[in-house]
Amino acid sequence: MQTLPKTARWWVSSLVAIALSGCSFDPVIAERIEKLPPEDPAGPSALHRPGQPCVDCHSAYEGAKPEFAMAGTLYTQNPDLTLKGVPGVFVTIFDSAGGTSKACTNAAGNFFVTKEDLQGVADYAFPLTVQVGSRYMNSLVGRERSCAGCHVLANEERIAQDPSVDKATGQGRSSAGAILISADEIPDSERCGPAPVVTATVTGAGGAAGAGGAAGTGGAGTGGSGGDATSAATTSVSASSTGATSGGGGGAGGAGGAP
Ligand code: HEC
Ligand code: HEC
Numbered sequence: 169m170q171t172l173p174k175t176a177r178w179w180v181s182s183l184v185a186i187a188l189s190g191c192s193f194d195p196v197i198a199e200r201i202e203k204l205p206p207e208d209p210a211g212p213s214a215l216h217r218p219g220q221p222c223v224d225c226h227s228a229y230e231g232a233k234p235e236f237a238m239a240g241t242l243y244t245q246n247p248d249l250t251l252k253g254v255p256g257v258f259v260t261i262f263d264s265a266g267g268t269s270k271a272c273t274n275a276a277g278n279f280f281v282t283k284e285d286l287q288g289v290a291d292y293a294f295p296l297t298v299q300v301g302s303r304y305m306n307s308l309v310g311r312e313r314s315c316a317g318c319h320v321l322a323n324e325e326r327i328a329q330d331p332s333v334d335k336a337t338g339q340g341r342s343s344a345g346a347i348l349i350s351a352d353e354i355p356d357s358e359r360c361g362p363a364p365v366v367t368a369t370v371t372g373a374g375g376a377a378g379a380g381g382a383a384g385t386g387g388a389g390t391g392g393s394g395g396d397a398t399s400a401a402t403t404s405v406s407a408s409s410t411g412a413t414s415g416g417g418g419g420a421g422g423a424g425g426a427p
Contacts, residue, residue, distance in 0.1 A: 194229060197224050197229055197230070200221060200224050200317075201224050201225065201230065203325070204217070204220055204221075205217075205220075212232075214274055214276075214278060214280075215274060215275060215276040215278060216276075218241040218253050218276045218277055218278055219241045219243070219251070219316055219321045219346065220241075220314075220316055221314035221316040221317045222236055222239035222240065222278075222280060222314050222316070223236045223237075223238070223239055223313035223314040223317075224314060224317075226239065226280070227313070234280075234282040234283070234284065235282060235283045235284075236280045236281060236282055236283065236313065237269075237281045237282065237283050237285070237286055237291060237292055237313065238261055238269075238271075238280070238281045238292070238296070238313050238314075238315075239278070239279065239280035239281065239313070239314060239315070240259070240278070240279060240280075240314060240315025240316055240319065240347065241253060241273075241276065241277045241278050241279075241315065241316065241346075241347070242254045242257055242259065242273050242277045242279070242300060242347050242348075242349050243277055243346040243347060243348055243349070244348060244349060244350055244351060245336065245337070245348060249336040250336065251321075251336065251337070251346055252277070253273070253275070253276045253277020253278065254273055254277045254349055254351060255273050255274055255275045255276075255277060255361055256272065256273060256359055256360055256361035256362075257272070257273045257300065257301060257349060257351075257354050257358060257359060257360065258270045258271070258272055258273075258300075258358045258359070258360050259271050259272075259273065259279045259298070259299070259300055260298070260299040260300075260358075261281065261292070261296050261297070261298055261299075262296065262297040262298075262299070263292040263293045263294070263296050264293040264294060264295055264296070265289075265293035267286075267289060267292065267293065269281045269285065269286065269292075270360075271285075272360035272361050273360075273361070274361070294309065294310060294311055295308035295309055295310050295311075296308065296309040297309075298315075300347065300349055300358075301349055301353055301354040301355065301358050302353070302354075302355055302358065303349075303353075315347060318343065318344050319338075319343065319344045319345060319346060319347050320338050320342065320343035320344075320345075321337075321338040321343075321345075321346055322334065322335050322336065322337065322338035323338075326338065326340070326342070326343075330342065
């Protein structure tokens with residue numbers, strides 16, 4: 169028996185590491201995806217699959233792009249109790265390292281924070297705290313990245329298994345139910361997007377022009393601007409440790425123009 173040369177051993181062990189860190193089969197997520205309703209007739213878009221656990225698919229595991237750090241859907245209840253997505257509301261996520269991200273719900277009530285939106289950090293530091301409007305979720309989010317992983321909507325199977333499930337919201341022993349918010353309880357500072365635009369300054373208005381730099385090229389900033397109801401939810405993320413609640417701090421400002 170020959171022992172492998174050192175380089176070959178390294179090669180073998182890194183292959184094993186890749187295999188282990190790769191997208192190994194996860195029966196829980198696989199079953200969740202399996203049970204989801206079919207794709208929306210209009211096909212994938214920022215408005216698709218409201219109420220579903222977005223990050224089961226938008227993850228390294230399932231590979232749908234973009235990859236999300238967190239995503240979900242906000243609802244209000246119509247007078248007949250059916251659910252309707254709520255656009256133009258900020259969802260704020262506070263992580264354990266003091267980072268804050270704000271994302272705006274789109275026309276379907278969907279919001280998402282992509283992994284790329286987490287500027288300067290690779291990922292959230294769990295557990296997370298969640299704010300919607302002026303309400304805070306009491307419990308912490310330990311690792312679930314889809315709001316709908318816990319806020320599971322009603323479906324025939326759940327209702328058949330558990331008669332206590334609220335047929336409209338899905339609330340029951342195994343679910344916190346749809347995330348319900350009524351439009352009139354949202355303070356102006358937590359509204360976003362084109363419809364009720366207050367101002368976008370809450371997400372960071374972008375950097376001030378650089379010193380002496382009227383002609384500077386900086387100033388775009390990383391803060392978000394107003395949302396766009398039809399496309400991606402506006403997201404701005406501050407990875408700072410100051411715990412600012414107002415989203416991205418804006419750019420550092422231009423470097424200043426040439427004299
Ligand atoms: C069953 C899997 C699945 C679920 C659940 C899912 N998506 Fe997708 N999503 C996809 C696929 C597949 C695409 C197409 C892009 C791709 O294949 O990478 C896509 C595309 C998107 C895109 C990009 C659209 C574009 O024009 O480029 C956005 C944004 C998006 N989804 C948001 C969401 C949100 C928000 C949720 C949850 C409310 C969600 N998705 C739930 C599978 C899923
Ligand atoms: C780990 C499970 C879990 C995840 C993930 C989760 N929630 Fe919750 N959420 C709960 C539970 C349980 C409750 C009810 C008790 C409470 O308020 O903590 C709740 C309650 C809430 C409430 C109601 C608070 C109130 O005043 O009635 C809001 C709003 C909310 N969640 C928003 C969200 C949003 C937005 C997300 C995704 C960013 C999310 N939740 C993700 C479990 C979860």
